Amino acid sequence: MLLILDAQASPETIEALKDRLARMGLVPHAAGHDGAAIGLVEIMDAKTRAELAKLPGVRKLVPMPEPYRLANRAFHPQPTLVRVGSAEIGGRAVVLMAGPCAVESRAHIFEMARLVKAAGIPILRGGAYKPRTSPYAFQGLGEQGLAFLKEAGEAHDLAVVSEVMDASQIPAITEHVDLIQVGARNMQNFSLLAALGKLNKPVLLKRGLSATLQEWLMAAEYVMAGGNEQVILCERGIRTFETATRNTFDVSAVPVLREMTHLPIIVDPSHAIGVRDKVIPLARAGIAAGADGAIVEFHTCPEEALSDGPQALYPEQLTQLVRELDGIARAIGRELS
Ligand code: PEP
Ligand code: MN
Numbered sequence: 017m018l019l020i021l022d023a024q025a026s027p028e029t030i031e032a033l034k035d036r037l038a039r040m041g042l043v044p045h046a047a048g049h050d051g052a053a054i055g056l057v058e059i060m061d062a063k064t065r066a067e068l069a070k071l072p073g074v075r076k077l078v079p080m081p082e083p084y085r086l087a088n089r090a091f092h093p094q095p096t097l098v099r100v101g102s103a104e105i106g107g108r109a110v111v112l113m114a115g116p117c118a119v120e121s122r123a124h125i126f127e128m129a130r131l132v133k134a135a136g137i138p139i140l141r142g143g144a145y146k147p148r149t150s151p152y153a154f155q156g157l158g159e160q161g162l163a164f165l166k167e168a169g170e171a172h173d174l175a176v177v178s179e180v181m182d183a184s185q186i187p188a189i190t191e192h193v194d195l196i197q198v199g200a201r202n203m204q205n206f207s208l209l210a211a212l213g214k215l216n217k218p219v220l221l222k223r224g225l226s227a228t229l230q231e232w233l234m235a236a237e238y239v240m241a242g243g244n245e246q247v248i249l250c251e252r253g254i255r256t257f258e259t260a261t262r263n264t265f266d267v268s269a270v271p272v273l274r275e276m277t278h279l280p281i282i283v284d285p286s287h288a289i290g291v292r293d294k295v296i297p298l299a300r301a302g303i304a305a306g307a308d309g310a311i312v313e314f315h316t317c318p319e320e321a322l323s324d325g326p327q328a329l330y331p332e333q334l335t336q337l338v339r340e341l342d343g344i345a346r347a348i349g350r351e352l353s
Contacts, residue, residue, distance in 0.1 A: 017065070018047055018078040018090065019054040025073040033073040040064070045086065048093040053078075057085040057241070084233040084277070086240040087247070092278040098218045098246045100195045101175025103138040105248055106280030109353035110345040111309035113177055113195075113282075114334060115141035117324035118154065119161035122168075127316055129168035131331050135338050138353060139195065140165070140174040141311055145181045146323060147201050154322040162192035169194075177220060177311070183211045190217055200225050200252055200287070203235050213242015220311075222250045222284065229269060233277055248280045249273060250311060251302070253288030262290025262327070265298050270305040282309040286327045292318065295329055296337050303344045312337060 021030060034044045037054070047055030060068075069077050082088055097106045105111045114132050119125045119142040132140045144161030146154065157164070162178060169176035175194035180186060181202060189196055195218045202208055203224035212219050219239050223232050236247045251270060253263025265288035273281050283302030285295045299310045315321045315328035329337065342352045 017056045017058075017060065017068070017080060019056065019068060019071075020075045020078060021052045021054065022073050022075045023052075029073040033071055036071060040067075045091065047091045055085065055091045082230070082233075082276070084230065084237045086245065087233045087236045087277045087279055089276060089278050094278060096245065096247075096278045096280060098248050098280055100139060100177070100218055102173075103175065103353050105282065106308050108350050110303055110307070110341065110350050111139065111282070111353045112137045112338065112341065113139035113141050113309065113311040114314055116143075116315050116321065117313050117328065118143045118146050118156050118322055119165050119178075120157075120322050122164045124316070125161075125164050125168040126171065128314075129172040129174055131314075131316070131334065132174060133172040135334050136352070137334075137338065138175060139177055139311075140169050140172070141177045141197075141313070142168075143179050143197075143323075145179055145185055147179070147181055147199050148323070159188045159192075162188055166192040180208070180212070183208050186211055186215070190215060194218070195220050195248070197250075198222060198235075203227055203232065206235075206238055209235055209238035210242055213239045213244045215244055216246075217244070218246035218248060219244065220248045220250055220282075222252045223254065223266075223269070225255045225263070227254070229273055229276060233273075236277070236279060248282060248308075249277070250282050250284050251288070251307070252284035261288075261294070263288050265289060265301070267301050267305050270302060270307050274306055280308040281306075282311060283307045284311045286311075286313040286324070286329075290324075290327045292327055292329060292333075295327060296333065296340060299337060300340055300344050303341050304348065306348070310341065 045055040047053040146156035177195035179197040180189045197220040200222045256264040285298035318325040318328035
């Protein structure tokens with residue numbers, strides 16, 4: 017619900033209104049609309065709505081039909097900017113993140129960090145807790161991997177992003193990374209999302225394998241409802257009947273979400289398509305559609321990668337990716353950060 021404020025209301029009237037809302041058990045959020053407004057996230061009955069409409073300082077009530085409130089563009093018309101290290105995601109600059117699927121060893125992640133830095137990319141990725149389909153596959157180096165990632169990031173002045181799979185990993189992940197990734201398989205792990213809502217650390221929320229845009233925004237809402245509004249959405253492909261690609265990249269999600277939410281949106285062409293030679297064209301499409309950035313997997317030797325080798329770019333392809341995405345970004349009035 018949006019309470020549109022009376023343009024003539026004095027600051028004292030607005031303060032009194034906020035006190036009154038608090039006494040009614042409602043939490044006022046700053047919101048924008050066609051004038052100043054207060055946003056309320058609570059579900060309320062007709063009696064409460066009628067009471068609100070009569071309060072001094074309130075010009076009118078605008079109901080919000082969508083169940084996502086804090087993530088709603090109507091609540092917050094300006095884009096949200098999320099800072100990760102030196103990069104700001106959601107502004108004019110397009111931000112890239114790159115690295116291996118998994119942190120494989122100290123030496124390897126250091127070499128990957130060097131290549132990321134040389135390509136002019138500000139954020140290094142690397143999974144330490146890996147959600148693998150098979151329990152027999154490489155599960156990641158765990159906390160040791162996080163320590164290697166952090167060290168490599170610091171050595172090359174890069175921010176780092178890694179996935180959390182379970183709330184018990186939150187202390188370790190918070191200590192080691194600048195951006196916490198929630199993987200597709202955990203998008204509706206509501207207790208994990210609520211726990212991340214208590215942190216003061218940005219969250220990269222990947223789209224669930226079969227999640228609608230609304231379900232995805234409701235997952236973001238779980239994090240935001242806890243007080244952490246630093247959420248970045250990541251389109252990483254969804255499950256369809258197609259088997260030629262790992263997933264189906266939903267490029268339409270980018271412009272459609274843009275209207276639904278103020279949160280930054282990035283794309284992950286690597287997991288979306290799963291095929292190395294198609295990653296760059298897909299990344300170009302995502303940026304052309306208006307994404308605020310892209311996260312991409314690459315590897316010094318994809319043939320020997322411990323996970324997701326077939327979709328990993330070669331280092332020279334990373335350089336090509338940066339060059340081409342810069343061209344796309346400039347064509348639409350943006351630039352790479
Ligand atoms: C990953 O980023 O390595 C990953 C497992 O991604 P997703 O959750 O999108 O499958
Ligand atoms: Mn991967």
